[in-house]
Amino acid sequence: MKPAALSASFSGPFALGTLSAPDQAPFPGLVVPGRRVLDLRTGLENPALTARGIFERWDEFLPRLRALAADATGDAWQPLDGLRVHAPVEPRQVFQSGANYRQHVIDLEVAHRAPDDPRTVEEARAEIAEVMDRRAAEDLPYVFIGLPSAITGPYDDVVLPSWAEQPDWELELAAVISRPAYQVGVEEALEYVAGYTIANDLTDRATVFRRDMKAIGTDWLRSKNAPGFTPLGPWTVPASSLADPGDLRVTLKLNGETMQDESTKDMLFSVARIVSYASQTSQLLPGDLVLTGSPAGNGMHWGRLLRDGDVMDGSITGLGAQRTRCVKEGS
Known part of the structure; x- marks a missing residue:
């Protein structure tokens, strides 16, 4: 559409x-x-x-x-x-930043509480808030890898796999890399960013954590990388056209109702810090994407996950807007 x-x-x-x-x-x-x-x-x-x-x-x-x-x-x-x-670009690599918006992580912690969790909601929120503040103080981003095959266009239908029990939205600011970046410092990291675009990093919440062995941790392959789970675009806007990537409004509407509406000011780690951090381990290549995390207001917070027929409208200040419709697999 x-x-x-x-x-x-x-x-x-x-x-x-x-x-x-x-x-x-x-x-x-x-x-x-x-x-x-x-x-x-x-x-x-x-x-x-x-x-x-x-x-x-x-x-x-x-x-x-x-x-x-x-x-x-x-x-x-x-x-x-x-x-x-x-999609405005076909990257070779997709770097994704997790747990990068303070309020978003606090909300997820509360939503994922076990039924027998003895903590009150207030206690759970206070505990994860301390964790997020400690992460910021320790200056340690969390970055993992996504698959280019998950990318689709900004107006294409999103197919919800039959196995996805809790498909959720996560609108994000994405940086597009302009030249090979390896072990670059924070001060110079933005020199390697050509521009920015919009990514909706869909996630099946039911498969984020492995049920068979909790020690394995998160299963990002299963939960985030179904075909079409990353609507991208519509445009790459040159970095010089944005005054400050750390002060943009990220807004997602579901069927016309605003679900996410937050500034990138709520990020724990800046675009420059995330690019620099990823480059300490891997060489970032021209056209690669660096996703910067998603703000509060996901479906788990609202108790309303994606289903057949839903329409998502996502926009970020200065980057345009995307619209995608969810369709059930096989329909």
């Missing part, structure tokens, strides 16, 4: 996307206000160019993208209407 009214809202003079005409192959596009698109294979004179290829040569291409957007005239530009909007 593609809500045309949402398709071209973003901060700055341009954004990047991956689009296609009916029955045509996807192409990397330069999108400007006024709902016009330039096929960057033509604009950058590279017939084989992909969205990832743009990030692989980000420092070279960025000035040219600015120049093209400043003079958005000519027959090569086409209307956005009628084009399908895909």
Whole structure:
């Protein structure tokens, strides 16, 4: 489903996307206000160019993208209407930050309490609040790996697997990496970020924790990586177009009702800290995604999980909006 009214809202003079005409192959596009698109294979004179290829040569291409957007005239530009909007980039790696919003983790702890938990709600909230404050003081983010195959477009249907008993939403700010980053410091980490996009990191709460052996811990493969469990986009907005990634509004509506509405100010660890932390172990590559966690207001908190027919509208300040409909597997 593609809500045309949402398709071209973003901060700055341009954004990047991956689009296609009916029955045509996807192409990397330069999108400007006024709902016009330039096929960057033509604009950058590279017939084989992909969205990832743009990030692989980000420092070279960025000035040219600015120049093209400043003079958005000519027959090569086409209307956005009628084009399908895909996920804006195909990463090789997806780094996901868990437990990064203070209030979100406190709410989850309360929602996951065992029936025989002797603590009151207030005691449980106070205890996990102390844990979160200690994590912040110790400066130790929590990062794990997701699969690119879970990514889908910002307006595509989300198929709820038959085995997913508690499918939940988690809208997140995602950073797109611009050049190889390995063991970079916090002070320089944002120099490796090309821009930002929106990710809805769906999670089946029933399979987060292993039931057969609690010592194994969390099962992120099972709970987060079903096909289509990461709607992405619609756009990558250059970092220079956002004043402060640490002060953006993250909002998710379910069937028109606001469920998440929080600022990225509630993050324990900044984008720079998470990028730096992930790079201490792994080399981040151009086009890779770094998800930064989700704020309070998930389905477990509300006691309302996703089901067939639900429509999610997700938006982040300056990055546009996505809309996805949930469909039951096999329907």
